[in-house]
Amino acid sequence: xxxxxxxxxxxxxxxxxxxxxxxxxxxxxxxxxxxxxxxxxxxxxxxxxxxxxxxxxxxxxxxxxxxxxxxxxxxxxxxxxxxxxxxxxxxxxxxxxxxxxxxxxxxxxxxxxxxxxxxxxxxxxxxxxxxxxxxxxxxxxxxxxxxxxxxxxxxxxxxxxxxxxxxxxxxxxxxxxxxxxxxxxxxxxxxxxxxxxxxxxxxxxxxxxxxxxxxxxxxxxxxxxxxxxxxxxxxxxxxxxxxxxxxxxxxxxxxxxxxxxxxxxxxxxxxxxxxxxxxxxxxxxxxxxxxxxxxxxxxxxxxxxxxxxxxxxxxxxxxxxxxxxxxxxxxxxxxxxxxxxxxxxxxxxxxxxxxxxxxxxxxxxxxxxxxxxxxxxxxxxxxxxxxxxxxxxxxxxxxxxxxxxxxxxxxxxxxxxxxxxxxxxxxxxxxxxxxxxxxxxxxxxxxxxxxxxxxxxxxxxxxxxxxxxxxxxxxxxxxxxxxxxxxxxxxxxxxxxxxxxxxxxxxxxxxxxxxxxxxxxxxxxxxxxxxxxxxxxxxxxxxxxxxxxxxxxxxxxxxxxxxxxxxxxxxxxxxxxxxxxxxxxxxxxxxxxxxxxxxxxxxxxxxxxxxxxxxxxxxxxxxxxxxxxxxxxxxxxxxxxxxxxxxxxxxxxxxxxx
Numbered sequence: 001x002x003x004x005x006x007x008x009x010x011x012x013x014x015x016x017x018x019x020x021x022x023x024x025x026x027x028x029x030x031x032x033x034x035x036x037x038x039x040x041x042x043x044x045x046x047x048x049x050x051x052x053x054x055x056x057x058x059x060x061x062x063x064x065x066x067x068x069x070x071x072x073x074x075x076x077x078x079x080x081x082x083x084x085x086x087x088x089x090x091x092x093x094x095x096x097x098x099x100x101x102x103x104x105x106x107x108x109x110x111x112x113x114x115x116x117x118x119x120x121x122x123x124x125x126x127x128x129x130x131x132x133x134x135x136x137x138x139x140x141x142x143x144x145x146x147x148x149x150x151x152x153x154x155x156x157x158x159x160x161x162x163x164x165x166x167x168x169x170x171x172x173x174x175x176x177x178x179x180x181x182x183x184x185x186x187x188x189x190x191x192x193x194x195x196x197x198x199x200x201x202x203x204x205x206x207x208x209x210x211x212x213x214x215x216x217x218x219x220x221x222x223x224x225x226x227x228x229x230x231x232x233x234x235x236x237x238x239x240x241x242x243x244x245x246x247x248x249x250x251x252x253x254x255x256x257x258x259x260x261x262x263x264x265x266x267x268x269x270x271x272x273x274x275x276x277x278x279x280x281x282x283x284x285x286x287x288x289x290x291x292x293x294x295x296x297x298x299x300x301x302x303x304x305x306x307x308x309x310x311x312x313x314x315x316x317x318x319x320x321x322x323x324x325x326x327x328x329x330x331x332x333x334x335x336x337x338x339x340x341x342x343x344x345x346x347x348x349x350x351x352x353x354x355x356x357x358x359x360x361x362x363x364x365x366x367x368x369x370x371x372x373x374x375x376x377x378x379x380x381x382x383x384x385x386x387x388x389x390x391x392x393x394x395x396x397x398x399x400x401x402x403x404x405x406x407x408x409x410x411x412x413x414x415x416x417x418x419x420x421x422x423x424x425x426x427x428x429x430x431x432x433x434x435x436x437x438x439x440x441x442x443x444x445x446x447x448x449x450x451x452x453x454x455x456x457x458x459x460x461x462x463x464x465x466x467x468x469x470x471x472x473x474x475x476x477x478x479x480x481x482x483x484x485x486x487x488x489x490x491x492x493x494x495x496x497x498x499x500x501x502x503x504x505x506x507x508x509x510x511x512x513x514x515x516x517x518x519x520x521x522x523x524x525x526x527x528x529x530x531x532x533x534x535x536x537x538x539x540x541x542x543x544x545x546x547x548x549x550x551x552x553x554x555x556x557x558x559x560x561x562x563x564x565x566x567x568x569x570x571x572x573x574x575x576x577x578x579x580x581x582x583x584x585x586x587x588x589x590x591x592x593x594x595x596x597x598x599x600x601x602x603x604x605x606x607x608x609x610x611x612x613x614x615x616x617x618x619x620x621x622x623x624x625x626x627x628x629x630x631x632x633x634x635x636x637x638x639x640x641x642x643x644x645x646x647x648x649x650x651x652x653x654x655x656x657x658x
Contacts, residue, residue: 025049109228214479231508268305299342
């Protein structure tokens with residue numbers, strides 16, 4: 001029965017995606033004079049509808065009219081359906097062999113991505129289990145979904161009482177609304193339903209863009225293959241080190257296919273690819289509606305993923321200036337200005353004034369890649385560099401630095417280095433083709449920035465700039481392979497070359513999936529913990545603030561699957577109870593720039609306090625409503641000696657009302 005219910009919910013979800021995203025997006029596309037084929041309308045329309053839905057929802061939330069969201073979408077749907085001509089439903093399928101090949105790539109590609117995220121958030125013997133970092137990242141996003149449903153202004157759900165700042169939460173808007181209005185389970189929305197849509201859109205957009213660049217089916221199919229499967233050359237390093245196949249991020253960058261576990265990142269990929277596809281039409285024939293659509297895409301990108309917004313807006317601005325100087329035409333510059341203004345309007349109200357989130361630190365990723373034990377662990381190379389520096393042997397220093405740079409460059413690219421040959425083709429028309437210029441600049445800037453800057457708080461996050469470099473060069477590789485196939489002509493040689501490409505491209509993707517299923521789940525929320533969380537969710541006020549124990553990194557669990565509170569500092573209480581926490585997930589709070597030291601100190605003092613009177617006073621000063629703790633890490637105080645009341649208990653968890 002649960003599986004049957006899941007299928008029913010999934011079918012309903014797809015229907016609502018068409019209603020809430022696809023039809024409004026098709027309505028926008030229909031205003032253009034350009035002719036889009038059926039599949040272009042479906043794919044591009046769904047992306048445009050998703051972004052439009054998110055922006056409209058946020059605007060209505062801010063002005064207090066969020067209840068109008070679905071009626072407005074419904075009216076747009078009626079206009080769209082009314083104007084759909086019979087020709088819209090007519091589409092030509094690919095020849096049978098091509099269609100089967102395309103479906104096979106998509107089935108394997110989507111399945112490969114879903115295997116990375118979909119198993120998390122399922123029940124195993126009554127416990128809720130999580131693989132990889134999903135017990136941390138996934139529950140943080142679910143907390144944001146629930147916070148969004150409470151209305152504006154948004155608070156930080158794991159730092160109660162403080163405004164939500166310095167985080168791109170827009171990827172959580174649509175899931176939050178689907179949870180609020182249509183009552184889909186949050187766990188299914190985050191871990192299964194939306195990832196399915198994102199994965200299909202990512203591959204479909206890669207296929208469309210690859211087909212457009214190479215003007216052939218082969219180019220499109222290889223663009224999808226590189227997007228879904230191509231990884232780094234990290235498997236060469238792990239094989240040499242310990243005879244295993246792995247190393248997805250040995251050279252620091254995570255691969256695009258693993259972005260499915262990072263909703264802001266995969267949505268940013270989708271936005272960038274959609275923008276480039278429609279921007280090519282805008283460059284050829286500027287239209288007001290395409291100007292507005294491209295502005296909506298580029299302008300909203302920063303609030304889905306700031307890294308993508310930076311590289312795209314900078315690239316647009318530079319190309320816009322060149323067009324203005326060269327042709328005295330302001331089209332691209334105006335698009336850049338309009339997109340930047342929209343980005344500022346959306347981004348800065350939800351950002352703190354604590355200064356830049358980036359710091360200058362050249363070559364940090366290359367230097368740490370060489371010496372880190374979980375990367376190359378090549379201390380000999382670093383010692384040589386230091387020796388040559390001490391000897392002022394500039395020639396040898398340059399040689400060592402160049403070696404490290406080339407390893408970083410080609411190691412991260414993997415087989416996508418083939419795309420560099422397409423950049424050479426771009427260069428031939430670079431100075432006259434503005435589309436090529438923007439794509440090339442995004443590729444260059446997204447590679448250069450992580451070599452120069454780091455993010456405050458969590459330095460490695462800046463490597464996410466590099467992922468646009470990887471995905472775009474992967475798509476750019478497809479036309480090169482297509483041209484090579486046309487040169488070979490022989491079916492046997494083409495089959496051999498295809499086999500070589502697949503064998504060299506996919507090992508890191510295969511190893512990534514294997515790493516998930518070669519071990520037990522990373523963490524669990526036990527049945528008893530879930531019962532306690534359900535009590536909070538159903539028996540307490542929605543505005544309640546929960547005080548939880550500080551994370552004890554020295555606690556050692558003897559269970560094969562550790563309890564989530566013993567595994568990592570997460571906001572699991574917030575996510576599963578729909579109640580804000582006084583302080584949880586301190587790593588995330590710190591990244592966002594909050595001053596959390598006072599709260600950390602208070603929390604630690606309270607849970608180590610032995611004087612009932614002081615304990616009572618300190619807890620009341622925090623203005624929290626409930627004390628929630630696993631018995632294994634309970635406060636040192638005997639709570640029966642305080643005026644607080646135990647409202648829930650079982651063999652693992654207690655809840656006390658303040």
